[in-house]
Every structure is written in structure tokens, then in C-alpha cells.
Amino acid sequence: MFSTASRSLLCCSHAKGPHRALASILTKSPALDTPSLQCRDYHEVTGNIICPNVVRGIDHLRDPRLNKGLAFTLEERQALGIHGLLAAKFKTQEEQLDICRISIDRYEDNLNKYLYLVELQDRNEKLFFRLLSENIEKYLPIVYTPTVGLACQRFGLIYRRPRGLFITINDKGHIFNILKNWPEPDVRAIVFTDGERILGLGDLGAYGMGIPVGKLSLYTALAGIKPHQCLPITLDVGTDNQDLLEDPLYIGLRQKRVRGKEYDEFIDEFMEACVQRYGQNTLLQFEDFALINAGRLLKKYRHKYCTFNDDIQGTAAVAVAGLMAAVRVTKRKLSENIYLFLGAGSAANGIANLTVAAMVAEGLSEKQARERVYMFDVDGLLSTRREGGVPEHAKSFGKDIEPEKDFEACVAKIKPSCLIGCSTVGGAFTTNVLQQMARNTDRPVIFALSNPTSKAECTAQAAYDNTEGRCIFASGSPFPPVKYNGKEFHTGQGNNSYIFPGVALGVIATATHHIPETMFLTAARTLAHYVSEEDLAIGRIYPSLAELKEVSVAIAIEVAKMAYDEGLGSVYPIPRNFSMHIRRCQYEFNYVVNLPDRYTWPESAKVDYKRSRGHLHPCNT
Numbered sequence: 001m002f003s004t005a006s007r008s009l010l011c012c013s014h015a016k017g018p019h020r021a022l023a024s025i026l027t028k029s030p031a032l033d034t035p036s037l038q039c040r041d042y043h044e045v046t047g048n049i050i051c052p053n054v055v056r057g058i059d060h061l062r063d064p065r066l067n068k069g070l071a072f073t074l075e076e077r078q079a080l081g082i083h084g085l086l087a088a089k090f091k092t093q094e095e096q097l098d099i100c101r102i103s104i105d106r107y108e109d110n111l112n113k114y115l116y117l118v119e120l121q122d123r124n125e126k127l128f129f130r131l132l133s134e135n136i137e138k139y140l141p142i143v144y145t146p147t148v149g150l151a152c153q154r155f156g157l158i159y160r161r162p163r164g165l166f167i168t169i170n171d172k173g174h175i176f177n178i179l180k181n182w183p184e185p186d187v188r189a190i191v192f193t194d195g196e197r198i199l200g201l202g203d204l205g206a207y208g209m210g211i212p213v214g215k216l217s218l219y220t221a222l223a224g225i226k227p228h229q230c231l232p233i234t235l236d237v238g239t240d241n242q243d244l245l246e247d248p249l250y251i252g253l254r255q256k257r258v259r260g261k262e263y264d265e266f267i268d269e270f271m272e273a274c275v276q277r278y279g280q281n282t283l284l285q286f287e288d289f290a291l292i293n294a295g296r297l298l299k300k301y302r303h304k305y306c307t308f309n310d311d312i313q314g315t316a317a318v319a320v321a322g323l324m325a326a327v328r329v330t331k332r333k334l335s336e337n338i339y340l341f342l343g344a345g346s347a348a349n350g351i352a353n354l355t356v357a358a359m360v361a362e363g364l365s366e367k368q369a370r371e372r373v374y375m376f377d378v379d380g381l382l383s384t385r386r387e388g389g390v391p392e393h394a395k396s397f398g399k400d401i402e403p404e405k406d407f408e409a410c411v412a413k414i415k416p417s418c419l420i421g422c423s424t425v426g427g428a429f430t431t432n433v434l435q436q437m438a439r440n441t442d443r444p445v446i447f448a449l450s451n452p453t454s455k456a457e458c459t460a461q462a463a464y465d466n467t468e469g470r471c472i473f474a475s476g477s478p479f480p481p482v483k484y485n486g487k488e489f490h491t492g493q494g495n496n497s498y499i500f501p502g503v504a505l506g507v508i509a510t511a512t513h514h515i516p517e518t519m520f521l522t523a524a525r526t527l528a529h530y531v532s533e534e535d536l537a538i539g540r541i542y543p544s545l546a547e548l549k550e551v552s553v554a555i556a557i558e559v560a561k562m563a564y565d566e567g568l569g570s571v572y573p574i575p576r577n578f579s580m581h582i583r584r585c586q587y588e589f590n591y592v593v594n595l596p597d598r599y600t601w602p603e604s605a606k607v608d609y610k611r612s613r614g615h616l617h618p619c620n621t
């Protein structure tokens, strides 16, 4: 396994051959007199991957990683052999960003906006990521939740080009070979799904591919993880969604899901093939696996691989951060609340367990902490006395109390101060439930975390209207501002996008071996610290989405420090300044000079070309 530094050194020295060949033809340019800088710039553009001599002429426009469109300077156009392939105009990246914004605004339908952005990513990667990272509030709901949910549902219709790998159960025994087909050799993070629980939309089979793609877009846009280091994968083991099996547009395996031993062997082989191909510290993020697999696979692999489950641990961290910030409003310590979860699946258990850890940190014993947490699933309250007992995955939250199947009655009986929805049942927090929460306590905490918007347990407006505006509300998907009593509130989005990009950046930057649970508690604390008095005043227990990039870096720094405190980091020497180290690992969103090493622009050609185009580009004057 190579350290970060030695990996890039290898790539750089590997690429020197063709540079030398070029240098023998071209003499050194006086304008570009720092060869090492030129080399770094060129490789920055190509992601340390593309050998300059294999990309010729028009391929600089066809490769989204290299393409700058009309922003190629006159010198670049000549040096790269693309002069004349572009219109005469020279544009800056900023001008191009303006055009992108105007183009997207022309679409009314969010799915069309999504398609525009997909196409942009396929055409000009830097422009796509800069647009996204500078307009997070505007475009996050398009490339991510909720629109990405719709994109998954319509995936058969909108599928154009490959972005990521599809590995099917029929590929069992050959997974490593399929990974070899992915053109990027320097992958550091893989987000993968088997499509069985896509957001709250259920089994979408191979249509689930939109989710790893969307998550990894956020890796780059929010945390600055380099795109060539990211690989989205869908593990296609079939689908139990009858509509999809009958859908003529369906692009996945047309068969029922494979389960049991064969499925487990497939996942085992996949995990092992990933580290064989990309190294032991490759980050493997589980995304949108169903309850039956999510928890047990996390348990199985968490000490063997560098892995986490975003729906369990990422969601837990963002919810606990919200609970921590809410303490400043409710004036109740975490350990003074009573929690009731609607849903007892992976997200609920993840949040509940991390909340217990946070209460233990406040001084409760684990038993005392667990006593404060109740769960309600499709069969009612998790009571040890109910028929069929408490499901194995939520055993530690079962209570020796009278069974109850009516959720409203449960809210009245248990009197929770925090109500947390992870049920994927849209509207499950009825008027009665919300009004009861207002009777339970003066400042009830209400989280409707199921995604996308249609699955949220209640709207932000309903939560305010039915609690006399006293609630502290957060949702997994965004809601428009709430108007209550003449005042406007901007409620927060308790979505794991506040957590996973930062954790991933910290883990990748330190080549961490494993991700302990405490890292997510650290991430939660870091996020909670970012919540300002101004945020709280407008009803928000999270920083604004506009701060997501800053938050992600802050989380990455804390994760990186922790990685070395716990002996898990493996980039040596240990970085002395973590902040600087993290920033050095990040992607360059701005265009950089795209000239071959030691290129010389002949003086005579310079003059001729400038004359022939009738104008000069500012970069060349």
C-alpha cells in the first residue's frame, strides 16, 4: 500500500516519459519557466491519470476532465492542436458559470435541471463541480435529495452514459476483473448500493445507481475530494420490485433478488476485490442497503475494512448534532430527554445508539441511557411483551411495558420530548401526534428524517402550526420557509450530507484503516459547534447549506486528528498542520494551465495567430 505522497510521486514519475519525448521536439518556453510547476499543473488538470501524449487534439474537448470549452487560451489551442475547433471567443470560467446558471434557470422541471447538470458533468468536469460548490443551496436539491430520488425512479428513461460500475451477481468470481475495467487507477473511495432501499422509495434495483453518483458528487463539491478518486458502484443482485421487473425500460437484471449464502459470498468477494484493486485503506461506503443487510454487514466488515454505513452512521451523526444544538434552545441536556422513534430500522438504530453514546458521555450509565429511548415499528411499540417480541436488530431498545399499536396513544403515554421519524411513512406525524408533542413539553423536538420530501413524517409548516410554533424541527429533505405568527422560520435539513463528505475527506487524507464509532460522535460535535445563535433564532439547528464546505473541512480536520490519536492513520510522516494537510489534498475547482510540459509557443506563430484571429486574449497579452 502506498502512502498518499508516494502514490502521487509514482504517478508523476510514471508520466515523465512522454514529457521527455515532447521536450525533445519542443524547446523550453521563457514564459513558462518553472518546469516543476508546469508538470504539477498539467497533472492537476488530468487528475494524475491521463498521459499527455495519449490525448490528442479534439480529445481535449471530448474528455470532461480536460475540457475547458471556450476557456482554452490561444496558446493552449495551438499547443494542444485544437485551434479552429473552437469559436473565436475566449471565455473565462466565470462567464461560463453565468451561462450555466441561465441555462438551468430556463428549465422549470427539476428533472430537466438534473439532466442538464448530468450533461455538464459529462462535458466539463471542473465547470460542473465549481458550479455546484459555489451554488450549494440552489443545486444540492437537484443533484441530491429530493430530485435524485425522482431521477432514480426514472433511471431507465434518463440513462445515457456510464458513470460508475454495474456489477451483477452473474459476475461472481470475476469482480476483480470488472474493477480492472474502471479506467482510473487511483480510486480512494467507493460508494456502493445494492438498490434495495433507495431513500424511502424502497427497492429500485439497478435504478439505484443515481444515489452513489449523487453522493460522490457531494464528495467533490462539498469536501473537495478529487473526482478521479471516487467510484460509484451498483451491485445488481436482482430486484423484488414487481413494477420494475415488468418495466420494459428497466436496465438491471430481470430477476428476483438473490439472498442468503450466495448474496453474502458476493458481497465478501466485492469487498475483498476492492481492496485488492485499490489498497487496504480504500474507503467503502455502504449506501441504501435494506435493514436485513445494512446492520449485519456493517458489523461484519467494520473492523476488517475501512468502511461505514451512511444511513446508519452518517444519519446518526447528523441527527445527534441536531439534538446537541437543540439543547441550547430547550435547555434540557441530552440525558434529560425522552426519545421516541417512529421506525426501528437502520437509521433509527444508528441514531439511537449514537444518542446513547452521547448520553453516556454526559454521565449516564448505558442502561440508564437506553431506558430513555423508545421505538415504534410496524408492529407497534417495541415491547418485550408483544407478540413476536422485539426484533433482533433493535433488541437493546425493547421495553418491558404494555404493548401499544396506536402511535398517537403511544405519544400520549410515553410523553417523549424528542420525536424522531425514520419510518419512510409520509405524513405519519399527524395533527394529533404533533399537538400531543406540544402538550408533552414546552419545546418539543420533532425530526421528520425520511427522504425524499414525499416520505417526510410531516412538513415543517405542519410541525409549527400544530405546536403553537414552539417546536424545534428538522427534516431529511428540504422544506420551504415556514410562516408562523407573522414570523418566518428557515428549518434545517438533518441530512447526512453534513457528515459523510467531511468524514470521507478526513479518512482519505490520513489513509485511515478503520472508522470507529467515536469518529461519528466527533463529527456530530464539530457540526453542532457550527450552529450559530442566528441559526437558532430562525429555527435552524444546523448551519446553512452555504456553510457545508466549511463544515466538511472542519469535520475532516477533527477526523484526521482523531485518526492519529487512535493509531489509525497511515500517512507518514504525520502531518504537523492538519488544516494545511487537508487543504493540500483537495481538488482545484478553477481551470489551470493546460499546456504540455516545456511547450514553446513559437514567436512567429504567436504573431501570425493573433493576427489571424483578429484579437488578443488577456492571458496572452
Ligand SMILES: O=C([O-])CC(=O)C(=O)O
Pocket: 145, 198, 199, 200, 288, 310, 311, 450, 451, 476, 495, 496
Ligand atoms: O440520501 C439522502 O438524502 C439521505 C440518505 O442517505 C437516505 O435517505 O438514504
Ligand SMILES: [Mg+2]
Pocket: 199, 287, 288, 310, 311
Ligand atoms: Mg442513504
